[in-house]
Amino acid sequence: MSTHDSSYFQVALSTSLVVYGFDGENLLTLIGQKPQEPYKGAPMLPTTMVKPDQSVEDAAAAVLTESLGLSDYYLEQLNAFSKLYRKPEGRVVNIAHYSLIKHELMERKPAAGYQWIRPKEMPDLVYDHNQIFDFAQERLKRRVKHRPIGFRLLPKEFSFNQIHLLYEQTLGKKLDKRNFHKKLMRSKLLIDEHKAEKMDGSNKPSHLYSFNEKRYNKLNLRGYDFKF
Amino acid sequence: MSTHDSSYFQVALSTSLVVYGFDGENLLTLIGQKPQEPYKGAPMLPTTMVKPDQSVEDAAAAVLTESLGLSDYYLEQLNAFSKLYRKPEGRVVNIAHYSLIKHELMERKPAAGYQWIRPKEMPDLVYDHNQIFDFAQERLKRRVKHRPIGFRLLPKEFSFNQIHLLYEQTLGKKLDKRNFHKKLMRSKLLIDEHKAEKMDGSNKPSHLYSFNEKRYNKLNLRGYDFKF
DNA sequence: GCAAAAGTGTTAGGGTTACACCCATGT
DNA sequence: ACATGGGTGTAACCCTAACACTTTTGC
Numbered sequence: 001m002s003t004h005d006s007s008y009f010q011v012a013l014s015t016s017l018v019v020y021g022f023d024g025e026n027l028l029t030l031i032g033q034k035p036q037e038p039y040k041g042a043p044m045l046p047t048t049m050v051k052p053d054q055s056v057e058d059a060a061a062a063v064l065t066e067s068l069g070l071s072d073y074y075l076e077q078l079n080a081f082s083k084l085y086r087k088p089e090g091r092v093v094n095i096a097h098y099s100l101i102k103h104e105l106m107e108r109k110p111a112a113g114y115q116w117i118r119p120k121e122m123p124d125l126v127y128d129h130n131q132i133f134d135f136a137q138e139r140l141k142r143r144v145k146h147r148p149i150g151f152r153l154l155p156k157e158f159s160f161n162q163i164h165l166l167y168e169q170t171l172g173k174k175l176d177k178r179n180f181h182k183k184l185m186r187s188k189l190l191i192d193e194h195k196a197e198k199m200d201g202s203n204k205p206s207h208l209y210s211f212n213e214k215r216y217n218k219l220n221l222r223g224y225d226f227k228f
Numbered sequence: 229m230s231t232h233d234s235s236y237f238q239v240a241l242s243t244s245l246v247v248y249g250f251d252g253e254n255l256l257t258l259i260g261q262k263p264q265e266p267y268k269g270a271p272m273l274p275t276t277m278v279k280p281d282q283s284v285e286d287a288a289a290a291v292l293t294e295s296l297g298l299s300d301y302y303l304e305q306l307n308a309f310s311k312l313y314r315k316p317e318g319r320v321v322n323i324a325h326y327s328l329i330k331h332e333l334m335e336r337k338p339a340a341g342y343q344w345i346r347p348k349e350m351p352d353l354v355y356d357h358n359q360i361f362d363f364a365q366e367r368l369k370r371r372v373k374h375r376p377i378g379f380r381l382l383p384k385e386f387s388f389n390q391i392h393l394l395y396e397q398t399l400g401k402k403l404d405k406r407n408f409h410k411k412l413m414r415s416k417l418l419i420d421e422h423k424a425e426k427m428d429g430s431n432k433p434s435h436l437y438s439f440n441e442k443r444y445n446k447l448n449l450r451g452y453d454f455k456f
Numbered sequence: 457g458c459a460a461a462a463g464t465g466t467t468a469g470g471g472t473t474a475c476a477c478c479c480a481t482g483t
Numbered sequence: 484a485c486a487t488g489g490g491t492g493t494a495a496c497c498c499t500a501a502c503a504c505t506t507t508t509g510c
Contacts, residue, residue, distance in 0.1 A: 005277075006317060007280065008240035008241075008277050008278075008279070008280065008317075009238050009239065009240045009317060009318045009319075010237050010238075010240075010280045011237065011239045011240060011241055011280065011321075012236035012237045012238075012239060013236075013239055013310070013321065049233075049236050050236075051236070052235065052236065052238045052239065052318070052319060053312065053319075055310070055311075055312055056308070056310045077307055077308065079305055079307070079308075080284070080305065080307075080308040080321075080323045082241070082283070082284045082323065083283075084281065084283055089234060089236075089237060090234075090237040090280070091237075091280060091281075093239075093241065093308075093321065093323075095308045095310060095321075159489090160489080160490085161488080161489075176473075176474075176475085177489095177490085177491095178474095178475085178490090178491070178492080179472070179473065179474085181490080181491080182471095182472095182492095183471090183472090186471090199481075199482075201481090201482080201487070201488080202481065202482035202483055202486070202487065202488090203480080203481060203482075203486080203487040203488040203489070204479070204480040204481050204487080204488060204489045204490080205480080205481070205488095205489085206488080206489060206490085207489090207490095387462090388462080388463085389461080389462075404499095404500070404501075404502085405462095405463085405464095406463090406464070406465080406501095406502085407499070407500065407501085409463080409464080410465095410498095410499095411498090411499090414498090427508080427509080429460070429461080429508090429509080430459070430460065430461095430508065430509035430510055431459080431460040431461040431462075431507080431508060431509075432460080432461055432462045432463080432506070432507040432508050432509095433461095433462085433507080433508070434461080434462060434463090435462090
């Protein structure tokens with residue numbers, strides 16, 4: 001292989017993000033709008049070009065800053081989407097990522113043109129963005145089953161019902177309440193905070209848990225499976 | 229996002245491959261040599277630059293053709309490795325893949341400069357190729373556990389001992405012979421060919437199985453786990 | 457008959473699943 | 484007292500893991 005041929009250096013990089021958040025009841029994902037013609041205003045994943053001297057992760061982080069005003073984020077690469085659909089200017093390779101947003105940061109409104117929607121209501125997107133989104137959905141399912149990634153979406157203190165809702169929505173199926181509860185407790189990854197949530201309706205207040213990260217890190221060393 | 233700025237189009241693409249094969253007893257992986265100074269002759273993953281009008285998959289396939297003379301291959305993208313370690317000519321993004329080679333194609337010798345080695349004996353490689361290799365090793369482990377990908381490496385007809393060796397080597401641990409046998413049989417994914425292997429030593433001949441791909445495809449529709 | 461590899465069963469323990477009712481709270 | 488969501492146990496089944504000896508073959 002030789003790189004001593006400047007004709008190779010004709011490609012541009014972009015990155016699209018599939019961003020997930022949990023508002024306390026629902027798993028949500030972020031969509032933006034195409035800023036220019038053609039198809040100006042059409043829904044798309046939050047996306048940016050990557051500057052030649054910029055790391056892809058920095059470019060992805062900039063998208064989060066622009067759309068949500070965040071500097072605190074979890075990012076993971078999905079895949080490079082490199083189909084040769086030509087723009088007149090040349091080839092663009094999209095190194096897509098997905099990102100999980102802490103519940104605490106979900107209150108502020110997204111910037112103009114961005115909105116949170118339910119993943120099930122994802123519309124048709126420009127380019128191959130639906131393919132990227134589907135890829136992210138699969139990745140999220142696997143991650144949530146095998147790693148305690150749900151805790152990056154939940155509030156620091158959460159009720160059993162919140163984690164239950166989140167798992168049902170990411171996995172896209174009903175999970176038996178009692179069995180899920182047993183499994184969670186058996187894992188010993190939850191700390192019982194011995195306090196109840198603030199009331200909001202007329203019903204029994206739930207009590208709160210937090211994630212035992214230290215214990216997880218210990219377990220993690222021997223065998224990387226969480227198994228939900 | 230705007231691509232209407234030609235300054236973005238300065239990146240080159242390469243692809244490195246982590247190629248696995250099974251010679252009947254051992255899981256092997258392919259290494260090449262750096263063809264130019266600096267570090268000419270240093271071990272590296274089989275790699276090529278991607279031409280601006282070439283798909284990444286085609287470029288990866290070309291590496292397999294050059295190194296092994298193959299046109300029949302399984303390829304899967306690993307990740308894009310896009311660190312900003314600058315060459316004087318500009319930025320190179322490596323969209324790495326891994327590939328599984330059918331046992332039937334393992335007899336011919338690799339081209340000059342390439343050789344099959346045991347994954348455990350992987351030497352220090354140039355650039356970030358060890359990182360790519362480690363990434364591939366993790367991916368292979370997961371795939372072999374959850375999908376019947378071992379069958380892409382095994383001969384069409386294989387003995388229980390061959391599949392046992394292959395799984396032990398990909399997972400990097402001993403698997404109890406009797407339990408593994410039961411699990412395989414329970415899965416009903418093997419067809420008993422009711423014949424014995426040709427003898428090569430002075431011992432009991434094993435009998436041969438093949439992979440029941442039709443049955444797998446049926447199972448695959450509902451739930452994508454093989455679970456080994 | 458011996459060396460080399462193939463083949464084969466049982467048991468205990470733990471995980472998974474299916475399933476329905478009572479409890480605590482605010483109004 | 485009622486409406487709302489919170490919280491809890493048991494039994495059957497299946498899977499896993501641990502474990503060692505006998506069989507078949509060529510020489």
